[in-house]
Amino acid sequence: MTDESSGVVAEVFQNEYVPVGATVADAVVTVTAGGGGTSRPAHGAPAAEVIMIDCSGSMSGERLVQARKAAAVAVDTLRDGVSFAVVAGTDWAQMVYPDRQTLAVADHATRAAAKDAIRHLKAGGGTKIGAWLTLARELFLADRAEIRHAILLTDGRNGESTGTFERALEQCKGLFVCDSRGVGQNWSAAELIKIADALLGTADGMKDPAGLEADFRSMIEAAMGKTVAGVTLRVWTPAGATIRFVKQVHPEILDLTGRRTDVSARVGDYPIGAWGAESRDYHLSVELGSDTIGDIGEEKLAARVSVVRGDDVLAKGLVRVVWTDEEAKSTRLNKRVAHYTGAAELASAIQEGLAAREAGDTVTATARLGRAVQLATEAGRSDTVQLLGRVVEVQDARTGTVQLKRRSENKDVDIDAEIAALGSRKTTRVRPN
Known part of the structure; x- marks a missing residue:
């Protein structure tokens, strides 16, 4: 949805169908600004x-x-x-x-x-x-x-x-x-x-x-190219619901969850910085209260997302939930949500694995970096697998079976790992369903 005068559009991508009894709603909100949300040049x-x-x-x-x-x-x-x-x-x-x-x-x-x-x-x-x-x-x-x-x-x-x-x-x-x-x-x-x-x-x-x-x-x-600053993502949730997380997931992963400023008990603002003519994606995950679970076929609003600057609402989007007993509907993955969920997990696995390696925790480092190799392989990120191969010996990329290499005096090995950690935060965009 968009305010024609603002030039900002918010599109929601999700599979609104969830199994009976489910309480979690996930959606990717794509915010696109033709001119930064302002008519000023x-x-x-x-x-x-x-x-x-x-x-x-x-x-x-x-x-x-x-x-x-x-x-x-x-x-x-x-x-x-x-x-x-x-x-x-x-x-x-x-x-x-x-x-x-x-x-x-x-x-x-x-x-x-x-x-x-x-x-x-x-x-x-x-x-x-x-x-x-x-x-x-x-x-x-x-x-x-x-x-x-x-x-x-x-x-x-x-x-x-x-x-x-x-x-x-x-x-x-x-x-x-x-x-x-x-x-x-x-x-x-x-x-x-x-x-x-x-x-x-x-x-x-x-x-x-x-x-x-x-x-x-x-x-x-x-x-x-930025034309306006102080833009926030405002999220309303129904009574009893809690925000599991809010993350920018494109073009680079930024976790905004802890940056919330309460507007009211059910409304919070998350800073999204300065804008020009650009597009970014945000992953929103909401946990609905158990007493709000609907019957089969019932639809409820899980969140209302607005792009806000000061008192001006530049765009809006709605996250819905429909309960169903049809497995074909509830198990259908939205491509954007699945894509960014995997990208965020990859970034976390690499960063946690390298931090454990730095701290001398070889067990955790091996497990997390192995998972990173597996995720990168599944995502087709051969460049990331190659960089991680400087830190671990990859025995089976598909299962994430690796062995941690000994620390080397060759600094190229360590800096390749650091570059992999930063590179994992950058994401590509997939076509919507």
């Missing part, structure tokens, strides 16, 4: 950008050379009038451009000055990502832009305590979107995923820094 949306470049000691050499080039390309891609800053990250966060703790306004002169400052970036020191994010937060708070986006590039693991890092992320939630990138061979997928989950951005990594320029250009182009 893209160039009229006030925007701000903060580019954070790791300048720790390990970035010396080719990584820093390519990072400078990528940051310069990002600055060149900013449209006129966008507020921006470049930050160097080490044991602390330092302003590169402008030289004061403020944001500059993009034009020919400021872009040239920023690129000149970027050319003088030097490597030295450690890595404290929370400090970098904290400075970005302070810069954004001092600006009135509606669209707030950041890029964070690192080649290493965070040197802060877990508590310090997570407190910084918590303080940044809801203020800006951050796309995080790892380069080289010593960054942590788990840390990049934490940033992506908290700040509703993407996470990716690469061994070869030569790919940074194109990636930075793509991220800035996407950010410049």
